[in-house]
Amino acid sequence: MFSLDVMFWLLAVSSIAGAIAVVSMDDVFWSALCLVVTFLSIAGLFVLLNAEFLAAVQVLIYVGAITILVIFAIMITRNFQEGSTSNGFQIISKITIGLLLICMTFALTSTDWNQWSDYDLRVTPGESTVGLSATEEGIRNVFSDTTPILANLLLKDFVLPFEAASILLLAAIIGALVMVQERNR
């Protein structure tokens, strides 16, 4: 559909612009703010991909928590004279990463993905959106309400990794506290 495509291109351009700004800004503080632009654009892309829960998680954890942490760390360690300079590997890493990007582009455009659009799926109930093909509309209906099913998946099939993730977070909190605390010797 027209407006979905426009939204995709707007979000893609703003996320790439934000990412480039993160890398090219001289001031670390400004690049942390540009990181917020990228994270919010990626949350919008998740909404376009029918992953609303993940979009909310993105906003809460990345925009809310990680950026605040990064900004606090920048304020503690800020060095106004130096800024965010680059080391001497710029040219060689530009060439290498450009080659990597070309390889990845070639690989993912020439792969024959087994996509839904290659098949004829018809799922009638649900809201109909003007301008979509029958299969695309069926897929949008299938992915219409994913959050309860994600909850089911996380607490049934993936309950062991889920608990392991909570232990990991606890260990990370304690480890960060131990490393940051002042030592009075």
Added chain:
Amino acid sequence: MNLENFLLLSAVIFCIGLYGAVTKRNIITVLMCIELMFNAVNIAAVAMSRYIIPRDIADNLGAVESQIATALEANGQLTDTVLPTLLTGQVFSIFIVTVAAAEIALGLGIVIAIYRNRDTVDITEINMMKG
């Protein structure tokens, strides 16, 4: 807006993040670029789970279709259909976000500890393990 667009976007953001992580001297910028790379991988995982049809579902698409239609008409809940299989990519993304949160917390803890001891955040000057 199709799978290739999303994967290309993911590749571009990943490469920008990789470039920053390799060339920058400030540790905090390097950590931010690693977060960019995590996000690029998340986009790829979610796009794959949204657009790609697994082989075993494609082989009996008719049964899947009627199953989904019945579930939508009965109660609107797709828990017992193929949807949980399709959403595995999103579950992986949630775990990636968790690991990224733990990583940034520990990384910034290390940064602040190093700044206290050495008074610098320049990774080219942090070489105390150099022989």
